[in-house]
Amino acid sequence: MSKIVKKLYKIVNETVFPPKCLVCRSFIDPPQSEENGYSSAVDLSLNIQSQVERLFAKYLCWDCIRGLVVVESPLCSCCGLPFESRQGIDHRCGDCSASLKKFRIARAPLVYEQIFTEVIHCYKYKGKIQLARPLAELLLTSFRFFWDKDSIDVVVPVPLHLKRLRKRGFNQVYLLIRNWQTIAGQVHLDLNDLQIERDVIVRNVSTVPQTGLGRRQRAANIKDAFELVDEAKIIDKRILLVDDVYTTGATVDECARLLLHHGAAHVDVLSLARAV
Ligand SMILES: [Zn+2]
């Protein structure tokens, strides 16, 4: 299609089907490239708040974007839980002091509240696959923000169970990390030393979904639910585990235990959202 036909198609399409906010369904006026200072080009130098505004401008109304809550200090230096009091410095939360985690640190860009929950649901369950790109960029921005890129060797998604993988057709977390090197390459950031792996860990038991279970039940449900497939890929490696939502941390902690048991140097965790 020529440029002009494409533009015409877009105008007609938007007049007949004006874009709606994915969360509240109100009509939105998505920013056009280069207008109002908006750029669709990758920019990993933005802080998380500005990145969130840029990435979701095409999908959410301004009210919903403003409702998204960025995780900010003071937070738990281990599990990344943002503290209710907005004063003071990062320190270990009560839970992380009482029971040491297997992973070193866990971080997430956004709080798992109503609006972001709906965004993640749109991506995971409602087939809004177009969200893969903004969510991938959000994860990569957070990786850049919380880690030195040379402090991680291997990036591993938390695996789905095979049954659920078959039903859904894809591991939605892997889709958010597999293009990191390409995205970074667009801003001349070299992540080529980073190994992005899909099948290092698998689920070997059909675990009940963690949703609706208490802390104890979650830990019991997840115990021994994973199996390491390829030890060679993780021995002496510094691992970044990636998941969609950090709830109690039981799942990622169990994955971390397994990876450390098989010789990983250390395990960190990055998720899209942090339940509080
Ligand atoms: Zn909205």
Ligand SMILES: [Zn+2]
């Ligand atoms: Zn903590």
